[in-house]
Amino acid sequence: MPAFATQGKGLDNTSPVGNNRSDNFREQTVVTNKPRRPLTLRDVSEASGVSEMTVSRVLRNKGDVSEATRLRVQAAAKRLGYVPNRIAGGLASQRVNLVAVIIPSLGNMVFPEVLRGISQVLEETELQPVVGITDYSPEKEQKVLFEMLSWRPSGVIIAGLEHSDAARAMLASAGIPVVEIMDTDGDAIDACVGISHRRAGRLMAQAILEQGYARIGFLGTKMPMDHRARKRFEGFTQGLAKGGVEIADQEFYSGGSALLKGREMTQAILSRNPDLDFLYYSNDMIGAGGLLYLLDQGYDIPGRIGLAGFNGVELLDGLPRQLATMDACRNEIGRRAAEIILARQEGGTQSELVELTPVVTPGDTLARG
Numbered sequence: 600m601p602a603f604a605t606q607g608k609g610l611d612n613t614s615p616v617g618n619n620r621s622d623n624f625r626e627q628t629v630v631t632n633k634p635r636r637p638l639t640l641r642d643v644s645e646a647s648g649v650s651e652m653t654v655s656r657v658l659r660n661k662g663d664v665s666e667a668t669r670l671r672v673q674a675a676a677k678r679l680g681y682v683p684n685r686i687a688g689g690l691a692s693q694r695v696n697l698v699a700v701i702i703p704s705l706g707n708m709v710f711p712e713v714l715r716g717i718s719q720v721l722e723e724t725e726l727q728p729v730v731g732i733t734d735y736s737p738e739k740e741q742k743v744l745f746e747m748l749s750w751r752p753s754g755v756i757i758a759g760l761e762h763s764d765a766a767r768a769m770l771a772s773a774g775i776p777v778v779e780i781m782d783t784d785g786d787a788i789d790a791c792v793g794i795s796h797r798r799a800g801r802l803m804a805q806a807i808l809e810q811g812y813a814r815i816g817f818l819g820t821k822m823p824m825d826h827r828a829r830k831r832f833e834g835f836t837q838g839l840a841k842g843g844v845e846i847a848d849q850e851f852y853s854g855g856s857a858l859l860k861g862r863e864m865t866q867a868i869l870s871r872n873p874d875l876d877f878l879y880y881s882n883d884m885i886g887a888g889g890l891l892y893l894l895d896q897g898y899d900i901p902g903r904i905g906l907a908g909f910n911g912v913e914l915l916d917g918l919p920r921q922l923a924t925m926d927a928c929r930n931e932i933g934r935r936a937a938e939i940i941l942a943r944q945e946g947g948t949q950s951e952l953v954e955l956t957p958v959v960t961p962g963d964t965l966a967r968g
Contacts, residue, residue: 637774638681647675658683680768682748694775698940699747701731701740701757703825706855708884708912709929710758713780716933717756724941726753733758735824741766748773754940756933760785761826776943778936781927783954784830792935792953796827797834799925799957803879803907804838806923806959810967812877812905814847815839818864818889819881822851828881831909835879848872856881861888876904883908886922887915890964894919906964911957923965928955 640651640658647654649668656662657672658681664672675681700717702710717728729752731743741763747755748769754776760783762770770777770788777789784797807815817835819828836846850868852860864885869875880886886908890900898904900920911926935953959965 638679638772642679643672643676643681646679647672677765678768680765680770680772682745682769682773684749684751694751694753696725696727697729697750697752698726698937699731699744699752699755699757700728701733701743701747701755703733703735703758704855705730705732707882708914709882709910709927712929713758713933716930716935717937718933719930720934720937720941726940726944728756728937735821737761737763737766741769744769751775753944754778756780756936756940758782759826760787760791776940778939780932780936781929782827782830783952787950787952790936790939790951790953792932792939792951792955794928794932794955794957795834796830797837799909800831800834800836801838801841803831803909803925803959804835804842806961806965807877807879807905807907808839808842808844810901810905810965813844814872814875815844815877815879816848816850816868816872816875817846817879817881818850818861818868818885820852820854820856820860820864820885822853822881824853825881828909831881847875856884858884858888858891861885862892863888865889865892878904878906880906880908883910883912883915883922883924886924887918890918890920890922901964901967905967907959907962911960920964921960921962923960923962925959926957928957931955 640654643654644651649672653664653668654672656664657669658676698721700714702713704710714728714730721728731747733740733743744766752775755770755773756778758781760779767788779787779791781793783791783793783795817832819832821828823829839845848868848871850864852864861880861884865878865888878889880889886906889906893900893904907923909925909927911924915922932955939951
C-alpha cells in the first residue's frame, strides 16, 4: 500500500482542454517501500532440489547433466526470473554503469523524445543508457531483457506495464531499480512513470462531445499489440458512453503508423460510413495523413468533420491545419524515470508511482468555434 501521496500544482479539473502545448500538467506521486535483492545460484538450487554446482553446469551448458535434471533447473530458473551474470569474475559482485532502456520502436517519434529526457538527466553522471528494441513483441522483449540483465546494469527503464510472466519474473528478481514508463493503468513491478491512457481517452471524448459531435469513428494502428492505444480506445468509448454516444465505426491496422496509412484508413472508414462527423486517431502520424486526405477531398474542417490524434508531435506543426492532439508528456517521463534510477544509486530505497496528466490541445480541427 502507498505510504503517502503528494498532489502537485496543475490544471483545473473542470475542463480537459488546454490553450497550447506548453500548458502545465497535473502530477501525482505515490511512494512505497519494496526491499529487493538479486537472485543467486543458491535460490535456483533450492527451488530445483539440486546442488549449486549442478545449477551452474546447466545454466552454462557445461558438464554431464541428465535431461530431466536440466529441464528441472531451467524451469526453476525461468519461474524465479534468474538471469546468469556475464560480468568477468573480478567484477561479479558489481554493476556496470549502464541503464537498460527497453522500448518498442525507434520509428515511432514518441520514443526518441523519451530517450532525450533520459539522456538529459544521465549526461552529467557516470551512467549511460543502452537501448533495446522490442517491436511490440512480448517474446522479443523477453529476449532483449534477458540479454541486458545478464550484463548486470545499474537499472532498467522499460516501456509499458504488460510483460510476459518470464519477463515480469526477471524484472522482479533483478535486484536493481526497475522503472516502467509511459503507462500507469496497471500494477507496477517497482517504480512507474507515465500517464493514464484510459483517462486520456475519456478526456478526449469529453472534449469532442462538448463541441457537439455525435457520429464518431476511431482509427488505430499497432492494434491490439499497442496496449496504450488499446487503453485510450477503452477510455474513449467509456467517455462517449457517459455522454450517451457510441462509437459509430472503427478502423484498425496491425502494422505501424505512417502518413500514407492514415490517408488509406481515413478513406476506408468514410467509404463505409460517410456520415461520420469526427475521427479520433490513435496517434498524430495517421491523424496527419487523415487530415491531408480530407483537405484534398475538400472537407470543411472542423465544421463538416473534426479530427484529433495523440502524442503532440511537434514535427507535424507545419501541416496546413494544426491537428487537435494531446501531449503524452514523453520528455518529462524520460527525465523522471532517470531521476528515480539516480536516486536509487544514491541509496534511496523507495519505489514511486508518478502519474502525469496531459491536456487536450484543440488546434484547428476540434473546436467548431
